[in-house]
Amino acid sequence: TTPADRWMHCGMFSLDTPGVVAQRRPRQPRSPFTPSRDDTVEDRGRIPPHDLEWVVLDFAETEGRMRKRARHEDRFLTPDEMDNIRAQDGVLLRHIMSYDKICRPPMAKNPRCEEPWLAWDSYHFWRMTRFFPGDFDMICSELKLFPEIALIGEKRGPKHWWRHTRKFCIFSLLYRWNSMNLDAAAWVLGMSRQELSEVSNDSKRILMRHYRKTVTDLDLLFIQDRVSDWADTLELLGCSPRVAGSLDGKCWQWARPGSTAKAAKKIAKEMKEKHQLDGYSTNLIQMAFYNGHYKCHGVKVQHLVLANGIVHAFPYSLRTHDSRVFYASPMEWQIQLLRYKPADGGPFEPIRILCDQAYGASENLLPYTPKATLETMGPNMRAEHKARDKQNAPFRMTVEDTYGKHVNLWPHVGKHTVHSVFHNGVTDWELVTDTWLSMTLFTNIHTCIYGSQATATFRIEPPSVSEYLANTNAGRMVTSGV
Numbered sequence: 001t002t003p004a005d006r007w008m009h010c011g012m013f014s015l016d017t018p019g020v021v022a023q024r025r026p027r028q029p030r031s032p033f034t035p036s037r038d039d040t041v042e043d044r045g046r047i048p049p050h051d052l053e054w055v056v057l058d059f060a061e062t063e064g065r066m067r068k069r070a071r072h073e074d075r076f077l078t079p080d081e082m083d084n085i086r087a088q089d090g091v092l093l094r095h096i097m098s099y100d101k102i103c104r105p106p107m108a109k110n111p112r113c114e115e116p117w118l119a120w121d122s123y124h125f126w127r128m129t130r131f132f133p134g135d136f137d138m139i140c141s142e143l144k145l146f147p148e149i150a151l152i153g154e155k156r157g158p159k160h161w162w163r164h165t166r167k168f169c170i171f172s173l174l175y176r177w178n179s180m181n182l183d184a185a186a187w188v189l190g191m192s193r194q195e196l197s198e199v200s201n202d203s204k205r206i207l208m209r210h211y212r213k214t215v216t217d218l219d220l221l222f223i224q225d226r227v228s229d230w231a232d233t234l235e236l237l238g239c240s241p242r243v244a245g246s247l248d249g250k251c252w253q254w255a256r257p258g259s260t261a262k263a264a265k266k267i268a269k270e271m272k273e274k275h276q277l278d279g280y281s282t283n284l285i286q287m288a289f290y291n292g293h294y295k296c297h298g299v300k301v302q303h304l305v306l307a308n309g310i311v312h313a314f315p316y317s318l319r320t321h322d323s324r325v326f327y328a329s330p331m332e333w334q335i336q337l338l339r340y341k342p343a344d345g346g347p348f349e350p351i352r353i354l355c356d357q358a359y360g361a362s363e364n365l366l367p368y369t370p371k372a373t374l375e376t377m378g379p380n381m382r383a384e385h386k387a388r389d390k391q392n393a394p395f396r397m398t399v400e401d402t403y404g405k406h407v408n409l410w411p412h413v414g415k416h417t418v419h420s421v422f423h424n425g426v427t428d429w430e431l432v433t434d435t436w437l438s439m440t441l442f443t444n445i446h447t448c449i450y451g452s453q454a455t456a457t458f459r460i461e462p463p464s465v466s467e468y469l470a471n472t473n474a475g476r477m478v479t480s481g482v
Helices: 003-009 049-062 079-087 089-097 122-129 133-142 166-178 182-189 193-216 227-236 262-275 282-288 322-328 331-337 371-375 379-396 398-409 429-450 453-458 465-473
Strands: 149-152 162-165 243-253 296-306 311-317 352-355 365-367
Touching: 122 133, 122 166, 133 166, 133 465, 149 166, 149 193, 162 166, 162 193, 166 182, 166 193, 166 429, 182 193, 193 311, 193 429, 193 465, 227 243, 227 453, 243 322, 243 379, 243 398, 296 322, 296 398, 296 429, 311 322, 311 429, 322 331, 352 379, 371 379, 379 398, 379 453, 398 429, 398 453, 429 465
Parallel strands: 243 352, 352 365
Antiparallel strands: 149 162, 243 296, 296 311
């Protein structure tokens, strides 16, 4: 059919005689059954854009194309939905190829899923949350400081509040981190885009309100009794004496504020008016979150992985040197409190952490020897330092594995375009950094249950989830108070 035939079928045009250009009819009062461009996608019975992509991929899979992308079609579609799609190939093909996008087969919206952890089998539940159903129930029971009924959208006033259970909030947060996009996750859960965004953001705030120190500070009561055994185990594996972990800092890329960003312009204007700073511009806003070494905007995240595989993170400005981030974090003075107790009953000695040359050597930091320093040494000393660095290399590289586990477990963290320090014209540093810290919390919980590459390298069993959260739940964490 021609476009004119389709227009005539929709009641918008008429053909008086063959070969005559279509004349537009006068607009008639809209009936309840007449489609309008003001209707939503669901009102017109159309497949949402995020579902259309995977329907096209399904057809491509049958034709032998794009097989790798088609394997991910079940990330947010249930098996029943995929069977329904495959059973209606002809209908969906006409749906996709229709020109007017009005006369399409109806597609029902997913009903609201109040208990999503009961709607999928173990495999799909793992793909959506990175935990199995039984472990997920255990995690929700151990996060005791998270309220049973959470108030979502508290900042927007009572008319916009939602009340969700602890399980629903944690499931929505984990699924948001593993979904392809916000629309896909909201469609599967039967929620609006705004509600899911509020649920995920407020869940992060609630988690970090109670468990921030679990991630940023060392649990001294738990570590001190075990750190000597960890150091002895690593020494038996070939590492240097009195070593209990590895330290490094990495860049987490964010979206560029942009010279035309409304938020950056608003802040620059306020600084000019309130503080009489004529030279203040959006370029300074960009510079505040830019690092020329990494050539991107973002935040620097310091990771300290202990011998039991638990990661402690501390976000800081990307324009700050690694050593300065370390001395600004509470980990610096907390590591000084850890002491190694020799098996022969000798005096206590300081625990050491492996790091790179950027941190410098101290009684608690053991960096590898820089090349320039090796050139100034004699042959025997140079060979000794090279042998030591080679033995410590596998243990020092475990901190790199923790960043890789973050990206592999939670693909959301690698999408820099969705992370921005500006929200509605206001810098929300806490919200964006809470994203990384809450991911670190669940990464540590994942390590407690399933282990990690770091625990395999150190050959030390990680704590259970109950042991990891015990002192925080009981209020016994020795923290810095910052």
